[in-house]
Amino acid sequence: MAKRKSRDDEYRNFQKEWTDLYAFVDRYGSPHCLICSETLSSNKKWNLERHFMKKHAAFATNYPEGDARKKACKELQQQMNVGQNSLLTCSKKGESLNSASFAGSYSIIREGKPFTDGDYVKRCMLKIGHELFDEFHNKDKILQKIQDMPLSAKTIHETAVKMAHQIEKVQMQKLSTAAYFSFALDETTDICDINQLCILGRYICGHAVHEEMIAILPMKNQTRGEDILKTVMDFVNEKEIPLDNLVSVCTDSAPNMVSKYRGFLTLLSEQLNRPLLNFPCIVHQEALCVQSCGTELGNVMELVVCIVNWILSRALNQHQFQSLLEEVDSEYPDLIMHSNVRWLSRGKVLSCFATCINEIKSFLDMKGVKHPELSDCDWLLKFYYLVDITGHLNELNLTLQGQGNTVLTLQQAVFRFESKLTVFIKDIETGRLAHFEKLRMFCDSYQRENPNNSLDLQQLAGFVSELLMVFKSRFVEFHKHGVLFTFMIRPHKTFIEELDLTVIPGISVSNLEMEMADFKESDIWVEKFVKLNSDLECLAQQRAELAKLHKWADMKKLERDDHLILQTWKELPVTYNTMQNVSLALLSMFGSTYMCEQAFSHLNHIKGTLHSRLTEDSLNACMKLNLTSYDVNFKEMCEKMQQPKSH
Structure with missing residues (x-):
């Protein structure tokens, strides 16, 4: 065993002969390919050999092992050092050029542009500078500074990895020292068909x-x-993240995540040997509720999509229909195609279809296409109900979106909507239809034209009842822990017997009992949470007013709920340390994977058709620079720059 361990240790270190055999060099402790610039995760000979033979078979054939391959590898090594040497040369001339290089690279990465745009940016700066600084006596020096600034594609790649490494180092330090943290996981497939x-x-x-x-x-x-x-475990072990402080995991509801026996969450709980609080993404669950509309309403939606696709999938039909909408001065310039994976698509498609339904009927008649359902009273009744109810669901979805929402905020939004569904049922049963504008307008119009006929609204009340049952079944986990979540804003009204503390590691129930008993009798501290609830109420009113005016940018300027709650808990003395830990655990929980979807949008923008060959290091660096709140310290990076070690 000792001999094998010695051999393993030997081959975990980079061997110099691998450079001539497989065109790899040691770079920051990891093997780096001289041909494709890919960095492998471990120093194992078999990994290097497999990479070389699989991806660079032509190179192996053209340069057989021996002097020919050694010469070729030496030339590649010299080319690789060009970008590094340019940064080193500039550091001798002045740190300002290096800092400018980092700043330029950072801007290009944040805009999601290809690394090759660095040369284009420099050419633009030189042309602009030639005109802008024409009257300056030191114009030549300024232009020379711009010319000397390293901004090649290879340099941008290098700086991106270094900046991401700096951010990751700070991030891992703070994550490791946090009392509690939570993960949100989701997966997608990029343009190269690689699961991310x-x-x-x-x-x-x-x-x-x-x-x-x-x-x-x-x-x-x-x-x-x-x-x-x-x-996940390989990454966690590599970064030395303490999973003892992991309090919850939020995922989508895919079987590979939530399966009872072989799902990721089950296996992770077994690995940690303790119960783990896990949530299905609340936004995904709401979107699934929208799709769970039953066969009858599903048929209505299917016909709408069929008609829309028929018009938009033919260029002549689309142009003629657009002209028709323009003639009648319609609110919409065109129809909207349905996308089943977009959360708000269903409601927007139905709303647009309802607004343009008369023009759609006229256009179909003109084309000789028959859809008798568009004149059928029962079909139209279900259609206008679907338009209104999806509108309400879209409003809920928008409320659930966004960064910084606490699990309590999301839970309360869903619970409020469940209460609204009860109101909707009564609204339909009484025939008032106060909350179904499109449906009410259709019913009033129909009753005027057919005073002797009546409409069957009870079936619509049944649809709402079914929707309410779907909501209650999909949000069981949030109902189960509802009292626990309210602890973060109303600890003075919470009883410890109602709290399920098994999901929060490291909490002493006996200490919590004593602290809560003392806290409830301390008016000065209870008053802080009374004020907190008042402030949260004011924030909710401001958001509602801004949302009504569609001022989404102004909404982002308002203070976040989680920051306000955290500030209140931080004001308590250390005598309530256990209560504070419970609140920190609750504040650190994810309620949705909204930011995962946001990250995938960045992924599709960064790794698109024009730059689909990004290496794993480059992609991870670009994503981290775009999706973290930490700023890059360019001056500090310039000071720490050292000459790359020779190979």
Whole structure:
């Protein structure tokens, strides 16, 4: 065993002969390919050999092992050092050029532009500078500074990795020292058909709640629960993240995540040997509730999509229909195509269709296409109900979206909507239809034209009842822990017997009992939470007013709920330390994977058709620079720059 261990240790260190055999060099402790610039994760000979033979077979054929390959590898090594030497040369001339290089690279990355745009940016700066500084006596020196600034594609790649490494170092330090943290996980497939696993972290550091991307990890084989677990555990062990402080995990409801026996969450709980609080993404669950509308309403939606696709899938039909809408001065210039994966698509498509339904009927008659359902009273009744109810559901979805929402905020939004559904049922049963504008307008119009006929609204009340049951079944976990979540804003009205504290590690129930008993009799501290609830109420009113006016940018300027709650808890003395820990655990919980979806939008923008060959290091660096709240310290990076070690 000792001999084998010695051999393993030997081959975990980079061997100099691998440079001539496989065109790899040691770079920051990891093997770096001279041909494709890809960095492998471990110093193992078999990994290097497999990479070389699989991806660079032509190079191996053209340069057989021996002097020919040594010469070729030496030339590649010299080319690789060009970008590094340019930064080193500039550091001798002045740190300002290096700092400018980092700043330029950072801007290009934040805009999601290809690394090759660095040369284009420099050319633009030179042309602009030639005209802008024409009257300056030191114009030549300024232009020379711009010319000397390293901004090649290779330099941008290098600076991106270094900046991301700086941010990751700070991030891992704060995550490791946090009392509690939570993960949100989701996966997608990029443009190269590689599965990418996104890991988000939510934790509290000082007086701020951080909610940001931890890593984007490629999964090149299967994506079963055990595969996801291995990927996550390898990353956690590499970064030395203490999972003892992990309090909850939020995922989508995919079987590989939530399966009872082989799902990721089950396997992770077994690995940690303790119960783990896990939530299905509340936004995904709401979107699934929208789709669970039953066969009858599903048929209505199917016909709407069929008609819309028929018009928009033919260029002539689309142009003629657009002209018709323009003639009647319609609110919409065109119809909207339905996308089943977009949360708000169903409601927007139905609303647009309802507004343009008369023009759609005229256009179909003109084309000789028959859809008798568009004149059928029962079909139209269900259609206008669907328009109104999806409008309400879209409003709920918008409320659930956004960064910084606490699990309590999301839970209360869903509970409020469930109460509204009860009101909707009574509204339909009484025939008032006060909350169904489109449906009420149709019913009034129909009754005027057919005074002797009546409409069957009871079936619509049944649809709402079914929707309410779907909501209650999909949000069981949030109902189960509802009292626990309210502890963070109303500890003075919470009883310890109602709290399920098994899901929060490291909490002493006996200490919590004593602290809560003392707290409830301390008016000065109870008053702070009375004020907190008042402030949260004012914030909710401001958001509602701004949402009504569609001032989304102004809404983002308002103070976040989690920051306000955290500030209140931080004001308590250390005698309530256990209560504070419970609140920190609750504040660190994810309620949705909204930011994962946001990260995937960035992923599609960064790794698009024009730059689909990004390496794993480059992609992870670009994502981290775009999706973290930490700023890059360019001056500090320039000071720490050292000459790359020779090989």
